Amino acid sequence: MKIDPETHHRSLYRTLTGAVIPRPIGWISTTSEDGVDNLAPYSFFNVVSALPPTVMFAPNKEGGEEIKDSARNAEANGEFVHNVVTADLAEGMNQTAATLPPAESEFDHADIERAPSEKVSPPRVAGAKLSFECEVQDIVDIGHAKVVFGEVVLVHADESVLTDDGKVDVEQIDAAGRLAGNWYASTDDRFRMVRPD
Numbered sequence: 001m002k003i004d005p006e007t008h009h010r011s012l013y014r015t016l017t018g019a020v021i022p023r024p025i026g027w028i029s030t031t032s033e034d035g036v037d038n039l040a041p042y043s044f045f046n047v048v049s050a051l052p053p054t055v056m057f058a059p060n061k062e063g064g065e066e067i068k069d070s071a072r073n074a075e076a077n078g079e080f081v082h083n084v085v086t087a088d089l090a091e092g093m094n095q096t097a098a099t100l101p102p103a104e105s106e107f108d109h110a111d112i113e114r115a116p117s118e119k120v121s122p123p124r125v126a127g128a129k130l131s132f133e134c135e136v137q138d139i140v141d142i143g144h145a146k147v148v149f150g151e152v153v154l155v156h157a158d159e160s161v162l163t164d165d166g167k168v169d170v171e172q173i174d175a176a177g178r179l180a181g182n183w184y185a186s187t188d189d190r191f192r193m194v195r196p197d
């Protein structure tokens with residue numbers, strides 16, 4: 001079977017999200033101009049540069065919907081926080097995907113504890129083992145998506161997920177990844193390969 005976007009008039013959403021797996025989940029906190037703390041998961045998320053340290057997330061407008069709160073807030077005040085979703089936080093993360101009016105905070109809706117950030121105004125998720133405070137570097141419109149790029153200006157790391165020399169220990173961090181539909185993957189099933197010289 002061939003799927004050609006030119007002649008395939010339905011969305012390729014399910015094909016793309018079924019094939020690009022597992023996707024890391026950006027759990028993005030932002031604060032609105034009215035001071036409401038927003039929190040939402042974005043699996044169209046990744047790291048794009050190590051120097052300067054830069055991540056991106058991509059809110060999509062589905063069927064001509066309004067721009068999502070996370071994109072509006074990041075655009076308005078130029079700041080967001082990414083919180084790593086570990087297995088213990090997955091259920092809470094899912095609750096924050098509820099479609100709420102901008103005046104209602106997903107932190108309160110899903111009973112997620114906040115922790116203050118230092119260099120940006122949106123709060124962190126207190127239970128996250130790793131959080132990145134980010135300043136918006138650019139926002140690029142791609143079709144129905146807004147791709148929000150953020151420079152990481154401060155990392156918060158719980159020592160339980162760090163090695164003695166301060167690196168993130170992949171054997172300790174059980175991060176959740178998104179597959180298609182309601183399926184998720186965990187990173188506790190790992191294998192090693194030595195890269196050739």
Ligand SMILES: Cc1cc2nc3c(=O)[nH]c(=O)nc-3n(C[C@H](O)[C@H](O)[C@H](O)COP(=O)(O)O)c2cc1C
Pocket residue numbers: 025038039040041042043044045058059060061067068069070071093094096097098099100178
């Ligand atoms: C695990 C997960 C990943 C998601 N990834 C995205 C995404 O990459 N882009 C998107 O537009 N919506 C995504 N969603 C849906 C948004 O989280 C949802 O629309 C949310 O209500 C947006 O919140 P906001 O308007 O407060 O930003 C995802 C939902 C879940 C559960």
